[in-house]
Amino acid sequence: MVTPLLGPAEIRRLAAALGVAPTKRLGQNFVHDANTVRRIAAAAELTADDVVVEVGPGLGSLTLALLPLTRHVYAVELDAALATALPGTVTEFAGAEAAARLTVRHLDALRLTADDLLDAGEPTALVANLPYNVAVPVVLRLLAELPSLRRGLVMVQKEVADRMVAGPGSKVYGVPSVKLAWHAEARSAGRVPPNVFWPVPNVDSGLVAFTRREPPPGADRRAVFAVVDAAFAQRRKMLRAALAGWAGGSGAAVAVLERAGVPPTARGEELTVVEFTAIAAARQRAG
CATH class of the missing domain: 1.10.8.100 (rRNA adenine dimethylase, C-terminal domain)
Structure with a gap:
């Protein structure tokens, strides 16, 4: 059975029921295009044994696509209303079995530790639509705090994506580029247009894939x-x-x-x- 995903009508219905309006403060832009969500889930190259961390699941668009592909999903959500509603949304659209493989943590991802993610085994992958204003700090924090993370795929502002994957000599090569490279090998995994989000941002988004590797030896x-x-x-x-x-x-x-x-x-x-x-x-x- 194919899990139904959220379209524009479902996104607006869920948001209205919760009294939720996307806020710039939390960097909320909800994906309402099912094809984009499927593309992100496929690009993550997950296996049935993976335990995924999803930061900022929002109304559950990407969560619903990840659950059929993985063993478990930890959804880390800062917004209390969204965190509370997510299990019910998963149950409604994917059933109780899928909801049983979801753990929601009402937390700030920048304060997340490994101890917060012990219910269903150590996380092996990060897949997330990250708020633009905290994207790089979140990725670096999770790579540092969760040594079991082996790979990830994140959607961020295109300008941020370019910086994350840049190499020496590039005009956009800088702190994010080097710090991510210390943890992992990163590459661009595509572009995402603004019109798949609600509300529509004024910038394109980019997908960044990364695979952890051993850091260079010699210094911590x-x-x-x-x-x-x-x-x-x-x-x-x-x-x-x-x-x-x-x-x-x-x-x-x-x-x-x-x-x-x-x-x-x-x-x-x-x-x-x-x-x-x-x-x-x-x-x-x-x-």
């Missing part, structure tokens, strides 16, 4: 991310100047960069995550 995440933040805080400057505050002076920055094998005249936008890690490691070795 906090140390590497401190270098990244310092380098891009003054991205137009050469690293010998941009890292002066972080290293304790321009001379100290030059010494660290030379030990790491990175030219002091380089700029952050030219470096790979491996090179940022080498810089952090060189400073740690120097004590």
Whole structure:
């Protein structure tokens, strides 16, 4: 049996019944196009053994598409009304068996920990339509807090998607690019037009797929991310100047960069995550 998905009429009926109006504060844009939802679920390449984390399920459009494909879905929802209503929506459209494989957490995803997701096994995948204003922090938080996550597919603002998948030398390569690359290999998985959402946003969305990999050896995440933040805080400057505050002076920055094998005249936008890690490691070795 194919689970029916939510169309424009169902979305508006559910929202009206709950007295819910999408808010910019929570970054709410509900997907009402079933074909788009199926496309996202298929692009996630899930298996029947996967335990999925979905952040911001809203009225349940994507949730209904994910449940038939997976072992369990953890839906993390900040809006209390939406969190309360989601199990009933799943029961109505997909039945009690599907609802039994759904766990709803009324939480801020930026405060989520592994202890919040213990009911049905460790999560293995993240699939979500993320609020534009917190998309990158949410992805990085979950990758750091949930080591069992092996892969994911997220829908974000197209501009944010471009930054997440950018490589060294790109004009949009920056902090999100490097920090995501430390955790995972990311790639673009397509574009999503505004007209599949209610309300219609004034920007396109993009799909970003990622697969976790081992981080570069030599330094821990906090140390590497401190270098990244310092380098891009003054991205137009050469690293010998941009890292002066972080290293304790321009001379100290030059010494660290030379030990790491990175030219002091380089700029952050030219470096790979491996090179940022080498810089952090060189400073740690120097004590």
